[in-house]
Amino acid sequence: MARSLNERLAHLIQGEQTDAVIRLEDRVTQRALGNLDDDFTTLVRRTLAAWTTAFGGTTGDATSDPALRRILASVRAAVRRLLAPLGPRAQRALDDTLTDAVLLGARQHAAFVRDATGRNPGTPPPRSRRPLRDAAAHVRDLVADRRDRALAMLRPAVSRRWSQVLTSIGTARGALSAVRSHITWVVGQAVNEGLMAGIRAAGAQKLWVAEQDACVRCAAYAGLVADVGDDFPGGLSWDPQQRGRGEPLPAPPLHPACRCRVVAWREEWAETGVPSFPEALRREARRSVARGFSLPTESNAARIRAARELLRRGANLPRSVEAYAATAIAAGRFTDRNVPTGRP
Ligand SMILES: [Zn+2]
Structure with a gap:
């Protein structure tokens, strides 16, 4: 059976266009993270070996203070060394991609309008990206925060057992997933900025599109239409317990790792009878x-x-x-x- 126009439009945005955004995110993430995931695996393996050699096993408290201090000092040094380049590298990778991401949004707007109306709207030039650069710079704070929390835990007063050392290394490693979801967030903002530029140029309204497996909050925004200068309401959710949290917002993303988008919408684009x-x-x-x-x-x-x-x-x-x-x-x-x- 031939797909309806609505199905084709949803498929374009939630399939092909979202996939293109994910590919862009992956490129940035790859550049930002490099081999850090493997490096952390190696750190855990080496620390475990040192711990076992010093204390004979992984159950119970460390039995020698000098040995514990030595091991923790070496893990702290490794955490510093591994995380030092991450923030600047992630910021650079994001900065280098912002213009591409805004342009991708603008091009995707044009492709959507072409499919929705059969007319070519042209691609508007990308707009100012100052808030995007600030959002990109924030990635350094996220890394520093995980690093400092891990360093504070890697002290003899706090970490006396192997399980505690492992948790501390895990906290440092959490910087990697924080960077990953921040990249999704910033790229999502940039793509939506490009989409918004197109929507403004088209004199259209904005329509919220969520992923099919979006969270209960994003699902409550799916299909909402707002005037270009108006905000979407804050705090919507299908889950009554999650309602009322969050401010009104001009466009997605609603939260880190959110891949919602806005597209142009005009009432006269609707087909009659469906x-x-x-x-x-x-x-x-x-x-x-x-x-x-x-x-x-x-x-x-x-x-x-x-x-x-x-x-x-x-x-x-x-x-x-x-x-x-x-x-x-x-x-x-x-x-x-x-x-x-x-x-x-
Ligand atoms: Zn979302």
Whole structure:
């Protein structure tokens, strides 16, 4: 069966265009992190060897203070050495990519409008990027914060057991995932800036598009339309417990690691006799809540609360989908939270 226009537009944004953004993020992440993940694995292995040699095993407290001090001093030095180049390298990698990311957003806007209307809107020039540069610079603080917390833990008064040393190294290593999700955040901001420039130039409204496995907060924004100069409301969520947190915002990302986007929308682009694209997105989001489509990192309890709220308000979905949600709610969990591959 031929895809409807709404399906093709959703597929363009959530598939091809989001994939292009992810490729860009991956490039920046690769440059920022280099071999650090392996380096931390090596650090853990070497420290474990030194610990076992000094104390005979990994259970119980360290039995010799001088040996403990020596080991901790060497781990502190390694953490400093490994993390020192990360912040500046991540900032540089981001700085070098901001213009590309804004341009990518602008080009993706043009491709979307072409598919939605059959007309070519042209690509507007990228706009000022000062707040983006500030956001990129913030990556250094994130690294410094993880480093300092780890260094404070790597003291004989705090770390006397192997498990505590391992936790401390894990805290330092947490800088890598912090950098990764900050890169998603900044690239997402830049891409949305490019999209916004296109939306402004087109004199259109902005329409929020979330991923199919977006979190319960982002799913509440999916399909919302706002005037270009207006903010989207703050604190929306399908999970009643997560409502009311967060300020109004002009565009996604809503949180680190969020890959939501805005696209241009004009009411006259809707085809007669079928739901408009914003309506289709809102329905898709309700379906995702009912089916529990989500990343493993999101709380299952939050998904269940969201599904319960959806049914309480009236899901307006096929009976089989609503029954699926009711079964999951009764069981207290969604067993399979993956978005099925291959679109309907
Ligand atoms: Zn999002």
